[in-house]
Amino acid sequence: MMKFLKQVGDYAKETVQAAKYIGQGLSVTFDHMSRRPVTVQYPYEKLIPSERYRGRIHFEFDKCIACEVCVRVCPINLPVVDWEMNKSVKKKQLKSYSIDFGVCIFCGNCVEYCPTNCLSMTEEYELATFDRHELNYDNVALGRLPYKVTNDPMVTPLREFAYLPKGTLDPHDLPKGSQRPGRRPEEIAEELKAAAAKKEAANADAAE
Amino acid sequence: MNLAEGVQLVSFIILAVAMIGAALGVVLSPSVVYAAFLLGAVFISISGLYLLLNASFVAAAQILIYVGAVNVLILFAIMLVNKREDFQPVKFAWVRKAVTGGVCAGLFLLLGTTIITTPWAFSTETPIGDDAIYLIGEHFFSDFLLPFELASVLLLMALIGAIVLARRDFLPDAALTSDIENLKLPERPRELVSAAKTEQ
Amino acid sequence: MNSGIDLQGTFITSLTDLGLPPGLAKVFWMPLPMLLMIIGATVAILVSVWLERKISAAAQQRVGPEYVGPQGSLQPAMDGLKLIFKEDIIPGNADSILFTLGPILVILPVFISFLIVPFGQNLLISDVTIGVFLWIALASIQPIGLLMSGYASNNKYSLLGGLRAAAQSISYEIPLALAVLAVVLMSNSLSTIDIVQQQSGYGILGWNVWRQPVGFVIFWIAALAECERLPFDLPEAEEELVAGYQTEYSGMKFALFYMASYVNLVLSALLVVVLYLGGWESPIPVGFLADLLGVSETNSAVQVITASLGILMTMFKTYLFVFLAILLRWTTPRVRIDQLLNLGWKFLLPVALANLLITAALKLAFPFAFGG
Numbered sequence: 001m002m003k004f005l006k007q008v009g010d011y012a013k014e015t016v017q018a019a020k021y022i023g024q025g026l027s028v029t030f031d032h033m034s035r036r037p038v039t040v041q042y043p044y045e046k047l048i049p050s051e052r053y054r055g056r057i058h059f060e061f062d063k064c065i066a067c068e069v070c071v072r073v074c075p076i077n078l079p080v081v082d083w084e085m086n087k088s089v090k091k092k093q094l095k096s097y098s099i100d101f102g103v104c105i106f107c108g109n110c111v112e113y114c115p116t117n118c119l120s121m122t123e124e125y126e127l128a129t130f131d132r133h134e135l136n137y138d139n140v141a142l143g144r145l146p147y148k149v150t151n152d153p154m155v156t157p158l159r160e161f162a163y164l165p166k167g168t169l170d171p172h173d174l175p176k177g178s179q180r181p182g183r184r185p186e187e188i189a190e191e192l193k194a195a196a197a198k199k200e201a202a203n204a205d206a207a208e
Numbered sequence: 209m210n211l212a213e214g215v216q217l218v219s220f221i222i223l224a225v226a227m228i229g230a231a232l233g234v235v236l237s238p239s240v241v242y243a244a245f246l247l248g249a250v251f252i253s254i255s256g257l258y259l260l261l262n263a264s265f266v267a268a269a270q271i272l273i274y275v276g277a278v279n280v281l282i283l284f285a286i287m288l289v290n291k292r293e294d295f296q297p298v299k300f301a302w303v304r305k306a307v308t309g310g311v312c313a314g315l316f317l318l319l320g321t322t323i324i325t326t327p328w329a330f331s332t333e334t335p336i337g338d339d340a341i342y343l344i345g346e347h348f349f350s351d352f353l354l355p356f357e358l359a360s361v362l363l364l365m366a367l368i369g370a371i372v373l374a375r376r377d378f379l380p381d382a383a384l385t386s387d388i389e390n391l392k393l394p395e396r397p398r399e400l401v402s403a404a405k406t407e408q
Numbered sequence: 409m410n411s412g413i414d415l416q417g418t419f420i421t422s423l424t425d426l427g428l429p430p431g432l433a434k435v436f437w438m439p440l441p442m443l444l445m446i447i448g449a450t451v452a453i454l455v456s457v458w459l460e461r462k463i464s465a466a467a468q469q470r471v472g473p474e475y476v477g478p479q480g481s482l483q484p485a486m487d488g489l490k491l492i493f494k495e496d497i498i499p500g501n502a503d504s505i506l507f508t509l510g511p512i513l514v515i516l517p518v519f520i521s522f523l524i525v526p527f528g529q530n531l532l533i534s535d536v537t538i539g540v541f542l543w544i545a546l547a548s549i550q551p552i553g554l555l556m557s558g559y560a561s562n563n564k565y566s567l568l569g570g571l572r573a574a575a576q577s578i579s580y581e582i583p584l585a586l587a588v589l590a591v592v593l594m595s596n597s598l599s600t601i602d603i604v605q606q607q608s609g610y611g612i613l614g615w616n617v618w619r620q621p622v623g624f625v626i627f628w629i630a631a632l633a634e635c636e637r638l639p640f641d642l643p644e645a646e647e648e649l650v651a652g653y654q655t656e657y658s659g660m661k662f663a664l665f666y667m668a669s670y671v672n673l674v675l676s677a678l679l680v681v682v683l684y685l686g687g688w689e690s691p692i693p694v695g696f697l698a699d700l701l702g703v704s705e706t707n708s709a710v711q712v713i714t715a716s717l718g719i720l721m722t723m724f725k726t727y728l729f730v731f732l733a734i735l736l737r738w739t740t741p742r743v744r745i746d747q748l749l750n751l752g753w754k755f756l757l758p759v760a761l762a763n764l765l766i767t768a769a770l771k772l773a774f775p776f777a778f779g780g
Contacts, residue, residue, distance in 0.1 A: 269545070
């Protein structure tokens, strides 16, 4: 009898606990409703991609030496490099170069290893097409300059979360001249330069 | 005939035709699923007839129990069994059908003549209608107490039986081990396509 | 007890004054409340769809629909329009008769159930004596429609969804009915009007929630399961069953399912309000306020105000529960099918039975507080 009562008591306790947890969950959901939406109204507003954004790859035909390092470092050997040995100058001459962005995973290895820096990452990410074969970019398509979100008159550029002033969550209607927390690269460079100058001056003093 | 009586007559005709048509469909339909759905239609038209007889509680109970429980369970049973079997055409199948039809017609004639010839005593009381719930309750706990309790005992037995069947640990082991093949749901034997090809 | 406004009586007498026979006058009256209720239910769908989308958006820090109409309030109407214009596809090898009949069987009982929903003393289509029982009976037709559409779609996901929906429906109907039975036991009547009337008089203190807290929770859980709302939406669990029995449907037939689910939600919320939150009664009784202001209750202006306040109170409380359902949707994860059936048969059913027994005992012990 006591065992049965204990079972019932345990069951009731568990029930109360479950109800408590559901209540906690509900309060969390309710709390979220009072927060302001952070929606970016996409076609009209766009986030500015960060500096190291890995978007579509840009390719400069004239810099390429057809060394095929990009093919070797690519996880799936994706870039297609078509070249011909030019006997007269004893150099490889590039005929065409292409990357299929329907297959590319944008890891950036090719950009990292390119000896002549002819590959680079852009901040372009809108690659939707009606046919996946249209994503197979040849050297002309790869050589097109990427557009910038900030230059598009149709689009309101918005800053990403890490570039907002401290404590701000909403990128809309920021006060003018507001900066992200921390020092900016220019400031750091200036500081380093000042420190170096100081050190040099000190060294010069010591030499005298 | 005033408006209310006309409405009553028309609805009676519609309900009766629907009920007989659906009932014939239940018997004659070759597809089990159609038969089961038509059975639901029969139950609903019966509850409509109850409504016409001013017995709204019985009508609602009819829908709740027969349509909501019995018919859904029948459908469940049909849909959970995945055995599809083509029956062998039987010789002289028409003899069976004719005999069944003859028996049914005979029963119908017998019942019909009994109903017509019996001198029914028409009650002149006005039907209780909406207060029927109270009357039903009183009957359940006075003169119909024994059948009521027996019915509940029967339901309790069914309940316990279902629990015993669902919890296999009450069944003796010997009963479980024998004929285990027959308990399995009939399914197509599965073979890989390539394996089947190499055998040939 | 003053009966408030009697629209039906005045309408019929005014028509008979014009020389029509009373029977015909009643026939003229009958379609009016039905039409009003159908329109009301349709508007209720639109409102609840809009609320669902807006509140869901707010809970996820999104904006939600905002371009069609002010604050996107016409978005549900646009959705409906889109569904009307969409092609009505009947998949090949599907059973076209059952495929068409399924959604109709799902939506009809829900709309008929509005017969018994009261918005005021005389503001309902028909004061049927079997009241809530009619609702429970009609709700039990729905699984047939679900099974029918699941079977007719000729799709395994649809069939599984239909079977799950039917299993869920019949297992949660029992605790639901038992919870209702406890309320009925206290009010001595199945009629929704009587149930509300039994809660009236003491304002918020007289409501059934205080006397039936356990029944209230059971009813709400079971009603959510009957509506197939999250956490009990496994008949249409996207991750497993695509969209359950709705998978093959498009166009107006899909719209019927969609409407049925939202009307069912609103209907369940209305019945929670009627059964446990005093229906059209306001938290502070209107009669008490009228006495305080020194106005007679039979004053026509007071009656009009009471009636409109009743409708407002009902709608307000109802949408409070719709809101709660939406909040629950974004809080609780979906249960598994075995957890669902365990909860229904092993928890809700015994608790509902115990609640019924305790209610009966309390009614015998304290007939004053628990309706003698």
